[in-house]
Amino acid sequence: MVLRRQLEHLVELSQLRHVEIQVMPTEAEENAGPGGSHRVLKLGDGKTLGLNEVQLISGLISDPRQVQILDMRYNLLGSQALTPRLSREFIEKLLGET
Structure with missing residues (x-):
């Protein structure tokens, strides 16, 4: 229920x-998301941050290069789902x- x-x-x-x-279909064994949950936060002031949440570790990411990688992974996941x-x-x- x-x-x-x-x-x-x-x-x-x-x-x-x-x-x-x-x-994400369960038969999609290879996808861009096995590294854990992440979010890309686009703030009103134009700044973009990443939030990575994996087992035992969670953190805010402000390095633009790392945020760009998370953003690309997020977009790839959307295209695979x-x-x-x-x-x-x-x-x-x-x-x-x-």
Whole structure:
């Protein structure tokens, strides 16, 4: 029941105009994301920072070269994942199976 509610919530969020959800297919064994979770933060003053979160280590990255690498990896992940529409369809399919 918990998984079902989480999937329903993702579908609800995916319908918001300012939210994009993309699912990485499990069969995509080689992708740009196995290094752990990361975020690229683009601030209002034009500065860009990276936030890297991996097991036991988490940190803010301000070195422009390292932030650029994270940004490129983020964009690559987006191109490897399902489109937002296909991701929503995938989640809805999972909902039908739960």
